[in-house]
Amino acid sequence: MKTHLPILLRKQLKKSVLFLLLSGFTTPQLHGQEKDSILPENSFGISAILRFGSEIRDGSYRPLYEYEKPAAFISNRMRLTFDYSYKDILSLRIAPQQVGLWGQASMIMGIENSGNRIALYETWAQLKLNSDWKLKLGRQVIALDDERIFGEYDWAQGGLVHDAISIHYNKNKYQLKGFFAFNQNYKALYNNNLANISGSLFSTSDALPYKWMQTLWSGIDVGKASKLSFLLSNLGFQNADSSADTTAKTYFTQIYGTNYFIEREKFSGRVSAYYQGGENSLGIRNQGFNIAVSVDYKVNGQWNIGLGSDFVSGSDIGSTQHKNKVFSSAFSSIHNFYGSMDYYYAGSSHNTAGISDTYLKASFNGKQGYNIHLTLHQFVTPNEIINSEKRYNKDLGRELDLSVIYKINKFATFAGGYSFYLNTSTLSYLKSVPHSPKYQQWAWFALIINPTLLKT
Numbered sequence: 245m246k247t248h249l250p251i252l253l254r255k256q257l258k259k260s261v262l263f264l265l266l267s268g269f270t271t272p273q274l275h276g277q278e279k280d281s282i283l284p285e286n287s288f289g290i291s292a293i294l295r296f297g298s299e300i301r302d303g304s305y306r307p308l309y310e311y312e313k314p315a316a317f318i319s320n321r322m323r324l325t326f327d328y329s330y331k332d333i334l335s336l337r338i339a340p341q342q343v344g345l346w347g348q349a350s351m352i353m354g355i356e357n358s359g360n361r362i363a364l365y366e367t368w369a370q371l372k373l374n375s376d377w378k379l380k381l382g383r384q385v386i387a388l389d390d391e392r393i394f395g396e397y398d399w400a401q402g403g404l405v406h407d408a409i410s411i412h413y414n415k416n417k418y419q420l421k422g423f424f425a426f427n428q429n430y431k432a433l434y435n436n437n438l439a440n441i442s443g444s445l446f447s448t449s450d451a452l453p454y455k456w457m458q459t460l461w462s463g464i465d466v467g468k469a470s471k472l473s474f475l476l477s478n479l480g481f482q483n484a485d486s487s488a489d490t491t492a493k494t495y496f497t498q499i500y501g502t503n504y505f506i507e508r509e510k511f512s513g514r515v516s517a518y519y520q521g522g523e524n525s526l527g528i529r530n531q532g533f534n535i536a537v538s539v540d541y542k543v544n545g546q547w548n549i550g551l552g553s554d555f556v557s558g559s560d561i562g563s564t565q566h567k568n569k570v571f572s573s574a575f576s577s578i579h580n581f582y583g584s585m586d587y588y589y590a591g592s593s594h595n596t597a598g599i600s601d602t603y604l605k606a607s608f609n610g611k612q613g614y615n616i617h618l619t620l621h622q623f624v625t626p627n628e629i630i631n632s633e634k635r636y637n638k639d640l641g642r643e644l645d646l647s648v649i650y651k652i653n654k655f656a657t658f659a660g661g662y663s664f665y666l667n668t669s670t671l672s673y674l675k676s677v678p679h680s681p682k683y684q685q686w687a688w689f690a691l692i693i694n695p696t697l698l699k700t
Contacts, residue, residue, distance in 0.1 A: 288328050290698040295321040296691045297401065303684025305591030306675045307667045318346040321401040323365060333372045341365035343401045365403060378412045386410070386423055386575070388461050389473055389503045392516060392536070395577030404575060408457065417465035425457040433487045445484035445492055455494060456480025470506040475499065475518070479574065481525035495523040497530055499574060513539045524568050532557045532571030550605045554581060555626070556589075558598025561674075562630030570596050583621045584645040584663045585686050587671070594674040597625045599640065613651040620644050629670055636670040660689040 302314035323341040328334075342362045349360035368382030386406050388394045397404035406425055413420040432447040434440040446455040456479065463473040477499040484492035501518030520532040538552030559569045573581075578590040582601050588594055605619040623640035630636070647661035665684040672680045 285331050288700055291325045291696045293323040294693040298689050300687045304585045304686035307677045307680035307684050319401050320344050335370040337366050337368055339366040376415045380410045383407050391577035394575050397577045399579040419463045421461045423459040427452050427455050443487050446482045448483045454479045455482045469508050473503045475501045495527050497522040510542045520571050528568040531567045531569050534571045546609050548607045552603050554601045556598050558627050559596040560628040583643040585665055597627045600624050615649045617647045639668050640671045641668045642666045655695045657692045662687045
């Protein structure tokens with residue numbers, strides 16, 4: 245028995261090696277057959293966005309007092325996007341995201357992970373109904389036209405999304421999109437009890453700003469170089485104090501608008517017009533409007549110049565108003581308009597005054613992967629600004645915005661910018677910052693890393 249044991253072991257090892265070799269040659273062939281039959285129907289991808297940004301705020305959002313010190317910080321966005329699709333019948337997206345401020349989360353992570361939490365940026369499913377119609381449900385981005393009314397607001401680290409149902413129609417040169425939302429806030433009013441059996445009040449506390457939303461958008465190609473679009477949106481606002489609030493009402497605001505875009509080889513232009521009716525969140529009758537026009541000219545392969553003007557209605561200050569003439573951009577990518585320092589509509593209030601923004605811009609596209617953009621704004625208000633002591637000049641000041649974008653490689657991009665604002669006494673009064681210095685400034689830097697981790 246002892247003399248035959250090594251021989252038996254050697255025979256068994258030869259069989260095992262032979263089996264492994266055969267498995268090694270045959271298994272890839274089997275996997276290849278499965279791959280050929282599955283991949284044309286199923287696709288899956290993972291992408292990431294890591295964006296690190298720093299700001300020095302020496303007068304952004306509002307002018308600083310003489311004794312105030314600048315604010316400075318570093319923030320980050322870390323987002324993973326998981327995309328799955330089966331043919332064009334079903335598409336799914338799940339995008340967890342963490343937005344943080346450096347130093348705010350504890351070095352040793354506690355049980356609640358306070359200051360270092362992960363949320364869901366997008367979670368939606370899209371179904372193909374037929375060759376022309378698709379239905380999307382869940383937390384999703386709504387970005388329409390130039391994002392003046394509905395936008396992604398990608399400048400903000402957290403972005404901007406809606407909990408909604410949307411339906412999409414696309415055939416030939418015509419597109420139609422519809423969006424519907426009905427929101428509740430059980431966290432604020434019903435002790436976060438999803439089994440709540442009575443009450444349907446809504447609070448905007450740490451929640452979306454509206455209870456109801458119905459939006460219809462249509463777009464049609466006009467010729468080879470131009471496009472026309474129309475928007476109708478109905479928003480229902482309610483803000484109850486408690487679950488026992490018997491006076492809470494829902495007020496509905498309507499926004500109607502149209503856009504005309506033209507883009508040729510050397511020339512491009514845009515005309516937009518919107519009207520806001522219904523009632524605002526306080527029940528006051530709306531009567532606001534927004535008109536914008538811009539033209540851009542491509543000088544050569546590197547230089548572009550442009551000129552534009554935006555007019556946003558508002559209410560006179562210092563006199564009794566029976567109607568709300570302030571136009572609200574709703575859910576705009578507002579940082580793209582009215583100056584990078586966000587003095588208007590994105591930052592602190594400038595009371596109820598409207599603005600007129602006339603701007604001149606230029607951009608240079610370098611051959612080494614960098615772009616330079618320069619924009620000069622002149623702001624005035626069309627409204628009367630009066631207090632008990634004086635009538636203010638309508639000049640709101642000037643802003644100069646400079647930004648540089650450099651593509652480091654296929655995954656990473658560096659961006660930075662500097663802006664300054666020449667303040668006026670009228671703006672200081674509207675911002676409730678009397679005797680603020682004339683010169684206000686802001687600087688920012690960002691590193692964006694956006695790799696595709698998996699695509700199969």
